Amino acid sequence: MxxxxxxxxxxxxxxxxxxxxxxxxxxxxxxxxxxxxxxxxxxxxxxxxxxxxxxxxxxxxxxxxxxxxxxxxxxxxxxxxxxxxxxxxxxxxxQSANPNLYESVEKLSRERNVQHGDxxxxxxxxxxxxxxxxxxxxxxxxxxxxxxxxxxxxxxxxxxxxxxxxxxxxxxxxxxxxxxxxxxxxxxxxxxxxxxxxxxxxxxxxxxxxxxxxxxxxxxxxxxxxxxxxxxxxxxxxxxxxxxxxxxxxxxxxxxxxxxxxxxxxxxxxxxxxxxxxxxxxxxxxxxxxxxxxxxxxRVAVPAPDRPLASHPLQDVLNQIDACTVLVRCGHAWGAGVYLGGGYLVTCAHVVKSYQNHKLSVYCRGVSETAIVRYKTPDKKAYDLALLFTNPEKLSHMSPAVLSTVPAEKGESVLAAGFPYFNEFDLTNLIPTITSGHVNTVSPSMIQTSCCVQSGFSGGPIFRITKPKNRVEVLGIIAINVTSDGGACFPYVNMAVPAAVFSHALAHYILNKDETKLAGIENNKEMIQAQWRLMPYRSKI
The missing domain is CATH 2.40.10.120 (Thrombin, subunit H)
Structure with missing residues (x-):
């Protein structure tokens, strides 16, 4: 007691x-x-x-x-x-329990000068x-x-x-x-x-x-x-x-x-x-x-807490996100990627745009490995996606992401993961930055969220947490955010490619290596292309 x-x-x-x-x-x-x-x-x-x-x-x-x-x-x-x-x-x-004379005068002054309200x-x-x-x-x-x-x-x-x-x-x-x-x-x-x-x-x-x-x-x-x-x-x-x-x-x-x-x-x-x-x-x-x-x-040691710090109730969620989110670097460009298993990763095409002239690398949980591009959508076309492959043995400590089969719903809470800021000279303890938000608008070809997103989130996942087991599912891949003509960037307004757009084509290729199926990701319908152009409010991230 x-x-x-x-x-x-x-x-x-x-x-x-x-x-x-x-x-x-x-x-x-x-x-x-x-x-x-x-x-x-x-x-x-x-x-x-x-x-x-x-x-x-x-x-x-x-x-x-x-x-x-x-x-x-x-x-x-x-x-x-x-x-x-x-x-x-x-x-x-x-407020004093027993106001003195001065406080009483102050109260009277307020009452004379403010006519309404508490x-x-x-x-x-x-x-x-x-x-x-x-x-x-x-x-x-x-x-x-x-x-x-x-x-x-x-x-x-x-x-x-x-x-x-x-x-x-x-x-x-x-x-x-x-x-x-x-x-x-x-x-x-x-x-x-x-x-x-x-x-x-x-x-x-x-x-x-x-x-x-x-x-x-x-x-x-x-x-x-x-x-x-x-x-x-x-x-x-x-x-x-x-x-x-x-x-x-x-x-x-x-x-x-x-x-x-x-x-x-x-x-x-x-x-x-x-x-x-x-x-x-x-x-x-x-x-x-x-x-x-x-x-x-x-000049003292950081004091030990007087009681153990409580473990975060969603620690398992963070572990799942860390286990399937990777940093992707290509020359001076970088972004994020999602591990699909078998050495395959999905990211944005603009992150690996210069892959033919520069080394392409992925980093995850203390491991660095080179990668190659298996497929990339055409530049400046929806959908801005690329499929990468690296040595699966090097990624054995990673867990394949679960791609959601249930479309996003307007208003639902989501998380975004990416690598906007890190010490490029020390990637040993690299983990993704995670921001929270909700789905603002949704269509079969685009998810727009309020998560805070900057450069380095490109190719990163938008996650849904399913109940009651707190399982993490990928709703989409972050592609762009909004900028004005004057160059002002709005990190809380961003767009992602829904998982349904690419999940079947990528799964089929990983299983059968049929490259013709990858072309199905490209959609040349003008309505969808116009939606993703967002002119003039477009900013690659």
């Missing part, structure tokens, strides 16, 4: 001691206009006195250049901190605290991740020179800012609150788990602590270093706390809501696991 009570108290402390806040300050190069521009981010308030936020809030200040030149070394000189602005922290105001609703109750930045540092774990994997990314989005944006955004991605709401003291004392925060956080759960983000996008108090949910799509690094989630966030969400489902336990902080890679909007939010960040700062 005592152990149970301690667990309950511990959970209560973890939840109640942390809250999401909005962090702002007034900024202008010209003192006369200092109150015009407000720079904002989200943040984590803990132990009442301290706020942790993300380094992106410093981007317009001249001190940001100092951070960039510091190259990971802690900044401790007083001159640096003296030049930083006063910080305003907006948080939700809790004036005691939490959306009307906010308070603004002031503080000073007491410590700024760069996390070496995140910095290495940015150098190894995110080197070609543009972090954030602003008008102006892309090269300078990329360098500053990447430099600030791994920077964290500690704010003191009660004192101007700076220096080594800042390690104490960070140590107490480390006691509050939990290691992140596995890929596929649901996360809950609390943030204040656009620096607008109307959105204070807005809640969004999504799954962990991918995990970068062994510690881990970075989590990718399809929980929707927007500019200003950086610094927001990330909890396990139901706001139960704090696991991370949003470090990037908007990013671009190879000219495409990434569409995924980047989250820093706070156990890794704080342990690296305090």
């Amino acid at each position: 005592r152990f149970m009570i301690l667990n309950v108290l511990g959970l209560f402390w973890r939840t109640m001691a942390v809250e999401g806040v909005m962090v702002t300050y007034n900024y202008s190069d010209d003192g006369e206009y200092a109150n015009i521009l407000t720079v904002s981010a989200s943040g984590i308030r803990f132990s009442k006195r301290w706020v942790l936020t993300h380094g992106s809030i410093l981007s317009p200040l001249k001190e940001a250049k100092i951070i960039k030149k510091a190259k990971g070394k802690p900044i401790l000189n007083d001159e640096f901190y003296a030049g930083l602005p006063e910080i305003h922290v907006t948080c939700e105001k809790k 004036l005691e609703h939490s959306s009307y109750l906010i308070r603004v605290l002031t503080g000073r930045i007491c410590h700024v540092w760069q996390c070496p774990i995140l910095d290495r991740c940015a150098n190894d994997i995110l080197y070609s990314w543009t972090i954030g989005h602003k008008d102006g020179d892309i090269d300078s944006q990329t360098k500053l955004g990447t430099a600030l991605l791994s920077v964290f800012v500690l704010i003191d709401l009660e004192s101007d003291k700076r220096g080594i004392e800042s390690l104490r609150p960070l140590s107490s925060l480390l006691d509050l956080v939990r290691p992140p759960t596995e890929r596929g788990s649901i996360l809950e983000v609390h943030s204040t996008p656009f620096g607008c108090e109307v959105f204070l602590n807005a809640v969004t949910r999504g799954s962990i799509c991918g995990v970068v690094g062994k510690r881990p270093s970075l989590l990718m989630t399809d929980a929707a966030t927007a500019l200003g969400s950086e610094g927001g706390p990330v909890f396990t489902e139901g706001s139960k336990e704090l696991v991370g902080m949003v470090v990037c809501s908007v990013s671009w890679c190879r000219g495409e909007w990434v569409g995924l939010s980047l989250v820093a696991p706070l156990t890794s960040v704080l342990a690296a700062k305090l």
Whole structure:
């Protein structure tokens, strides 16, 4: 009984001691206009006195250049901190059980100025605290991740020179800012609150788990602590270093706390809501696991969890996806593929377009092997598919995918798998990124879903999870997503080739090696060709 009570108290402390806040300050190069521009981010308030936020809030200040030149070394000189602005922290105001005179006057003022609505609703109750930045540092774990994997990314989005944006955004991605709401003291004392925060956080759960983000996008108090949910799509690094989630966030969400489902336990902080890679909007939010960040700062080992992490209820689903999804590389192009058994794989034709001039390779679960093209649909024609073959003995650790015989239904939940981001110098622990969504529209020749899809998902599967055994079935092969004339890419609008289009022809060829049957995949009906042209909204991925 005592152990149970301690667990309950511990959970209560973890939840109640942390809250999401909005962090702002007034900024202008010209003192006369200092109150015009407000720079904002989200943040984590803990132990009442301290706020942790993300380094992106410093981007317009001249001190940001100092951070960039510091190259990971802690900044401790007083001159640096003296030049930083006063910080305003907006948080939700809790109602007092016994309001004092001042609170009664405040309530009367609200009643006189607002004629309708529930004036005691939490959306009307906010308070603004002031503080000073007491410590700024760069996390070496995140910095290495940015150098190894995110080197070609543009972090954030602003008008102006892309090269300078990329360098500053990447430099600030791994920077964290500690704010003191009660004192101007700076220096080594800042390690104490960070140590107490480390006691509050939990290691992140596995890929596929649901996360809950609390943030204040656009620096607008109307959105204070807005809640969004999504799954962990991918995990970068062994510690881990970075989590990718399809929980929707927007500019200003950086610094927001990330909890396990139901706001139960704090696991991370949003470090990037908007990013671009190879000219495409990434569409995924980047989250820093706070156990890794704080342990690296305090130079201690990542603490072991006080209780075992619960296994993910859909872990078997993830294992099935990993067992049939492969990375396909051909020259500078890459995408995903689905293993069909017997050494055969299906992917997109545009992924292997240059196979006659470049080496074609597949990677899966630590194995790399060359492949050849058995069949490819004509360029720029529906359906954009290719059949590959490699040594089946090398893929004996893989499991053939199950192709669905039941057509997709509008509105049903689905998963997408692909390889948008990976360390090309280390493919040992390569696993697919998995995003969730639903079927938006469906026809006999096309499935359109809301899964977040970028370059590297081409040829990857759209999965259905069947009940009650949680078996994974391939509904279709991802082929394209939508882009505008101006080049803007929409990762949440994408199209896949239904499994019914190619399953019988490929199965017949694998069994009988009759190449004439493969031509049946090609469909020259103008209605279908026009549907897949999507002009002008077409983007190969």
